[in-house]
Amino acid sequence: MIRAAAARLDGHVRPTPLLTSPFLDEIAGRRVFVKPECLQHTGSFKFRGGWSAISALDPATRARGVIAFSSGNHAQGVALAAQRHGVPCVIIMPADAPQLKIANTRALGAEVILYDRATDDRDALGAAVAEQRGLTLIKPFDDPQVIAGQGTTGLEIACDANALGLRNADILVCCGGGGLSSGIALACAAEAPTLRVRTVEPEGFDDVKRSLAAGEIRSNPPGAASICDAIVTPRPGDLTFPILKRLCGPGLSVTEAEVLRAMAQAFLRLKLVVEPGGAVALAAALSRPGEITGDAVIVTLSGGNVDPAVFARALSTLP
Amino acid sequence: MIRAAAARLDGHVRPTPLLTSPFLDEIAGRRVFVKPECLQHTGSFKFRGGWSAISALDPATRARGVIAFSSGNHAQGVALAAQRHGVPCVIIMPADAPQLKIANTRALGAEVILYDRATDDRDALGAAVAEQRGLTLIKPFDDPQVIAGQGTTGLEIACDANALGLRNADILVCCGGGGLSSGIALACAAEAPTLRVRTVEPEGFDDVKRSLAAGEIRSNPPGAASICDAIVTPRPGDLTFPILKRLCGPGLSVTEAEVLRAMAQAFLRLKLVVEPGGAVALAAALSRPGEITGDAVIVTLSGGNVDPAVFARALSTLP
Numbered sequence: 001m002i003r004a005a006a007a008r009l010d011g012h013v014r015p016t017p018l019l020t021s022p023f024l025d026e027i028a029g030r031r032v033f034v035k036p037e038c039l040q041h042t043g044s045f046k047f048r049g050g051w052s053a054i055s056a057l058d059p060a061t062r063a064r065g066v067i068a069f070s071s072g073n074h075a076q077g078v079a080l081a082a083q084r085h086g087v088p089c090v091i092i093m094p095a096d097a098p099q100l101k102i103a104n105t106r107a108l109g110a111e112v113i114l115y116d117r118a119t120d121d122r123d124a125l126g127a128a129v130a131e132q133r134g135l136t137l138i139k140p141f142d143d144p145q146v147i148a149g150q151g152t153t154g155l156e157i158a159c160d161a162n163a164l165g166l167r168n169a170d171i172l173v174c175c176g177g178g179g180l181s182s183g184i185a186l187a188c189a190a191e192a193p194t195l196r197v198r199t200v201e202p203e204g205f206d207d208v209k210r211s212l213a214a215g216e217i218r219s220n221p222p223g224a225a226s227i228c229d230a231i232v233t234p235r236p237g238d239l240t241f242p243i244l245k246r247l248c249g250p251g252l253s254v255t256e257a258e259v260l261r262a263m264a265q266a267f268l269r270l271k272l273v274v275e276p277g278g279a280v281a282l283a284a285a286l287s288r289p290g291e292i293t294g295d296a297v298i299v300t301l302s303g304g305n306v307d308p309a310v311f312a313r314a315l316s317t318l319p
Numbered sequence: 320m321i322r323a324a325a326a327r328l329d330g331h332v333r334p335t336p337l338l339t340s341p342f343l344d345e346i347a348g349r350r351v352f353v354k355p356e357c358l359q360h361t362g363s364f365k366f367r368g369g370w371s372a373i374s375a376l377d378p379a380t381r382a383r384g385v386i387a388f389s390s391g392n393h394a395q396g397v398a399l400a401a402q403r404h405g406v407p408c409v410i411i412m413p414a415d416a417p418q419l420k421i422a423n424t425r426a427l428g429a430e431v432i433l434y435d436r437a438t439d440d441r442d443a444l445g446a447a448v449a450e451q452r453g454l455t456l457i458k459p460f461d462d463p464q465v466i467a468g469q470g471t472t473g474l475e476i477a478c479d480a481n482a483l484g485l486r487n488a489d490i491l492v493c494c495g496g497g498g499l500s501s502g503i504a505l506a507c508a509a510e511a512p513t514l515r516v517r518t519v520e521p522e523g524f525d526d527v528k529r530s531l532a533a534g535e536i537r538s539n540p541p542g543a544a545s546i547c548d549a550i551v552t553p554r555p556g557d558l559t560f561p562i563l564k565r566l567c568g569p570g571l572s573v574t575e576a577e578v579l580r581a582m583a584q585a586f587l588r589l590k591l592v593v594e595p596g597g598a599v600a601l602a603a604a605l606s607r608p609g610e611i612t613g614d615a616v617i618v619t620l621s622g623g624n625v626d627p628a629v630f631a632r633a634l635s636t637l638p
Contacts, residue, residue: 012337016335017333019333022426022427023423023426026426036591039338039589039590043590045414071571084582104342107341107342107345108341159464220376267592267627267630270358271357271362271591271592271593271623271624272356272358272590272592273586273590273591273592301403304590305590308586308634308637309582311586311634312631313635315627315630316627317633318627
């Protein structure tokens with residue numbers, strides 16, 4: 001499925017390179033290879049999954065359009081993929097979402113339907129709109145074609161890692177619901193099986209780490225907060241977790257301070273804008289070398305959609 | 320010479336893609352294709368010229384080492400190219416250069432010799448060191464092999480533009496001494512001759528624009544200041560200007576406010592960190608659409624080595 005998704009994405013997705021910096025190698029104490037999905041269309045890997053899912057629909061179903069629940073990267077990825085397929089797209093967003101995200105999603109051709117978090121039943125609202133218009137729901141991670149699309153990131157990593165002769169390397173993946181992690185793990189199990197995928201989460205939202213340790217799904221306690229808004233999902237997916245359990249090493253987690261410092265290093269050494277949730281893997285590489293076993297580490301930067309004020313906070317950690 | 324340089328750079332330089340954003344297209348009123356040389360090794364295109372010049376030396380000369388005068392991107396480009404060739408490198412820098420730039424240049428393996436701007440004769444100091452150790456001077460732009468190296472950027476642009484079917488497009492190039500502009504102009508004259516190169520400079524340092532208008536070299540009046548530190552050269556080069564005069568359209572210039580807004584758009588829409596001097600071409604595309612004639616515009620982002628405080632200033636222009 002991942003190879004088939006890659007064929008459908010060919011010419012539409014932006015293949016991203018593996019970037020390096022001798023300065024990052026020195027901090028990490030091993031070679032660091034960075035996969036900058038912040039440079040992907042819409043600023044995150046989510047465009048891959050959105051394109052994969054929409055392109056896999058049968059033409060009649062696709063023509064009726066798609067719907068997604070998201071105020072973030074998934075919304076923009078699905079919106080642009082639908083626009084480029086020339087099909088309708090409805091995005092259900094909370095009315096208090098940042099104006100810029102609402103405007104961006106609309107600018108990518110989607111119809112945005114706002115709901116009130118306090119009084120509206122989001123799922124019921126979405127289901128009613130979907131049924132009325134015959135729209136297909138594109139889930140953010142627990143969907144085989146979405147996982148296959150994110151997995152194309154893993155095919156690119158495997159291809160480049162094999163060309164570089166990397167065999168004993170950890171692939172650190174920013175992890176929310178596990179779509180990107182499970183997709184990369186499946187791709188690399190087939191194409192670069194000596195590499196080991198490790199999920200990375202922010203402290204307080206380390207449900208995947210604890211679930212991997214327990215061998216069964218654990219949820220996050222409610223009420224936690226994190227600057228890593230892109231990856232603060234309540235629990236691993238029903239489809240993604242069994243894949244992660246079978247294929248990944250122990251999960252990692254990082255602090256907010258480590259995330260901000262990683263964002264600053266990406267600015268300084270890679271000239272890349274990374275959002276907090278997209279910087280957790282680099283943070284683990286730079287701040288938790290003792291928890292990594294590979295000679296080298298491959299790090300996903302999963303997105304770059306960060307508010308200027310948060311980015312300025314990260315810059316303020318530099319001397 | 321550019322094709323020969325490309326062969327020597329192959330596998331050592333980082334080929335950069337052409338990036339796009341529908342949001343930038345809308346601001347510019349035409350399709351915008353961005354060439355992100357801020358992602359090049361050392362954070363600017365200067366690594367290309369440094370590698371080209373060093374790799375072109377005969378082995379015995381190269382083994383004695385190289386020397387360059389620079390406190391900026393040329394220093395880091397030459398230092399890394401020399402380090403990867405395994406040859407000595409001396410960089411002559413003013414003692415009041417930013418500590419980070421001195422530290423970075425040393426970390427890339429160069430010996431940094433500091434001079435006092437007020438009391439030392441930089442050229443005499445460099446000449447003495449070079450003669451004593453048999454070092455070869457690598458000039459920042461007025462050197463055929465440096466121009467050939469920067470021109471490899473143009474070969475990549477021409478290849479991608481031809482694949483995209485771009486014929487009536489302006490290539491906007493951030494211009495200091497003219498090494499990158501003349502190299503790209505030569506490459507595209509051969510490989511994509513319907514494209515037109517336009518130099519872009521900051522106001523107050525528009526010597527190339529005025530020289531092109533006059534048909535002969537004009538210098539900048541002394542005493543001007545600009546945040547675009549990477550491209551504030553006093554006059555066009557003796558080698559580069561005749562090439563620019565023969566091949567380029569009229570020069571463009573932009574204000575500091577336009578530069579800061581372009582840096583903010585690169586952050587927001589491309590997730591790239593661009594330095595002021597590296598953002599002048601994007602600034603022209605976004606703020607001076609009436610001075611551009613092509614259906615599309617190809618914009619170089621020539622570097623990303625910017626101080627955090629200056630970058631924060633650019634972010635503060637966002638709503």
